[in-house]
Amino acid sequence: MKIAVIGSGIVGQTIGTKLVALGHEVILGTRDASQLDEKKGWAGSLNDWLSAVGPGATVQTFAEAAAKGEIIINASNGMASLEALHMAGIENLAGKILIDVANELDFSQGMPPKSLAADTISLGEKIQAAFPTTKVVKTLNTMNCAVMVNPKQIDNGNHTVFVSGNDDGAKTTVTELLQRFGWTDIIDLGDISSARGTEMLMPIWLRLFGKLGNVPYNFKIAIG
Amino acid sequence: MKIAVIGSGIVGQTIGTKLVALGHEVILGTRDASQLDEKKGWAGSLNDWLSAVGPGATVQTFAEAAAKGEIIINASNGMASLEALHMAGIENLAGKILIDVANELDFSQGMPPKSLAADTISLGEKIQAAFPTTKVVKTLNTMNCAVMVNPKQIDNGNHTVFVSGNDDGAKTTVTELLQRFGWTDIIDLGDISSARGTEMLMPIWLRLFGKLGNVPYNFKIAIG
Numbered sequence: 001m002k003i004a005v006i007g008s009g010i011v012g013q014t015i016g017t018k019l020v021a022l023g024h025e026v027i028l029g030t031r032d033a034s035q036l037d038e039k040k041g042w043a044g045s046l047n048d049w050l051s052a053v054g055p056g057a058t059v060q061t062f063a064e065a066a067a068k069g070e071i072i073i074n075a076s077n078g079m080a081s082l083e084a085l086h087m088a089g090i091e092n093l094a095g096k097i098l099i100d101v102a103n104e105l106d107f108s109q110g111m112p113p114k115s116l117a118a119d120t121i122s123l124g125e126k127i128q129a130a131f132p133t134t135k136v137v138k139t140l141n142t143m144n145c146a147v148m149v150n151p152k153q154i155d156n157g158n159h160t161v162f163v164s165g166n167d168d169g170a171k172t173t174v175t176e177l178l179q180r181f182g183w184t185d186i187i188d189l190g191d192i193s194s195a196r197g198t199e200m201l202m203p204i205w206l207r208l209f210g211k212l213g214n215v216p217y218n219f220k221i222a223i224g
Numbered sequence: 225m226k227i228a229v230i231g232s233g234i235v236g237q238t239i240g241t242k243l244v245a246l247g248h249e250v251i252l253g254t255r256d257a258s259q260l261d262e263k264k265g266w267a268g269s270l271n272d273w274l275s276a277v278g279p280g281a282t283v284q285t286f287a288e289a290a291a292k293g294e295i296i297i298n299a300s301n302g303m304a305s306l307e308a309l310h311m312a313g314i315e316n317l318a319g320k321i322l323i324d325v326a327n328e329l330d331f332s333q334g335m336p337p338k339s340l341a342a343d344t345i346s347l348g349e350k351i352q353a354a355f356p357t358t359k360v361v362k363t364l365n366t367m368n369c370a371v372m373v374n375p376k377q378i379d380n381g382n383h384t385v386f387v388s389g390n391d392d393g394a395k396t397t398v399t400e401l402l403q404r405f406g407w408t409d410i411i412d413l414g415d416i417s418s419a420r421g422t423e424m425l426m427p428i429w430l431r432l433f434g435k436l437g438n439v440p441y442n443f444k445i446a447i448g
Binding site: 115116118119155158187194196202206210216220222 | 340343371383411412421424435443448
């Protein structure tokens with residue numbers, strides 16, 4: 001399947017690599033597709049990524065990627081996601097599944113960043129409202145990207161990923177993709193407004209990061 | 225030890241019962257100590273509770289309870305906690321450990337209630353600011369009260385309780401009490417501002433309640 005990843009930082013690169021390994025054709029969308037030698041934050045340059053991932057991936061603009069992708073993954077910085085998705089083009093997202101893995105984290109006041117999530121609105125809902133025919137599924141936004149694509153590294157996968165969205169068929173497709181990533185404990189929380197709950201996990205996740213550092217960890221819902 | 229529980233609903237009654245079973249003297253503080261026959265929301269009346277729990281417990285006003293308690297537990301409705309603690313009396317809380325298990329949940333717009341927690345302020349911090357010499361420790365606010373006092377009922381206790389507070393000695397005392405409750409996976413998140421993280425777990429907890437109902441469940445931090 002052709003999958004567009006909007007956002008070419010560490011999250012987009014990591015998910016893109018996994019999708020290529022699973023046999024998908026990945027179009028990684030980036031803001032300026034002429035800057036492939038520039039280092040991307042915590043990740044390497046896009047030329048380094050293209051060399052590492054091999055055939056099966058290209059880097060293009062947000063709009064080119066979204067036009068070609070049958071499924072779209074929003075892996076952009078949550079504070080800029082609405083802008084990035086508008087650059088991708090409402091017509092290129094129309095009717096498609098959009099997997100939103102982003103969080104709105106404000107780094108402007110230093111570390112740890114402040115989450116903008118609240119029990120009144122979430123980024124997932126904002127995206128769904130801005131792109132009404134797109135089938136937004138919020139998932140994978142409650143862990144770091146290394147865990148997103150390799151859950152088995154923690155307790156053989158005995159921990160949880162959440163899914164929120166208004167379209168049951170889209171959630172089924174996304175659940176199948178999560179299973180290909182190695183996920184077994186997948187909880188459907190309900191409609192896209194339940195993304196408030198998962199986005200609001202960021203502050204405790206960030207506190208845990210302050211204590212645990214780069215050890216892989218995740219939330220598990222333990223049920224009696 | 226003499227322990228005051230501020231709040232006589234299902235949470236206060238359940239914690240009080242556990243503390244008596246552990247050999248503590250419990251003074252359960254209630255808003256109107258003359259109304260012991262009135263049913264208390266999801267719990268029974270205070271006379272029923274006193275009969276069930278046996279010697280070791282009394283029901284008194286917030287102020288009487290707080291004056292006698294060596295440790296204070298805030299088990300009041302989070303929306304009314306500051307008022308209840310002011311009724312308990314700043315002089316009766318001064319210098320003591322206050323274990324805050326409450327969440328600010330607004331039920332005025334129907335179910336599920338809306339959490340007021342955000343990554344800017346928490347109830348735990350509001351209480352610490354209002355009672356500056358009191359040693360506020362936020363804990364146990366991320367699960368229902370049956371799980372608070374009997375964690376072994378889920379996966380033999382293999383799930384997590386969090387502790388937030390500014391005073392390390394107070395956190396050590398509270399951790400020992402949690403261990404008496406049966407807790408083994410206890411994570412100290414840091415100072416009282418980290419209560420934002422645990423209070424912000426309520427929206428996903430409530431969504432899970434909508435799916436799972438009265439099955440016992442809790443968060444576990446799985447670490448690789």
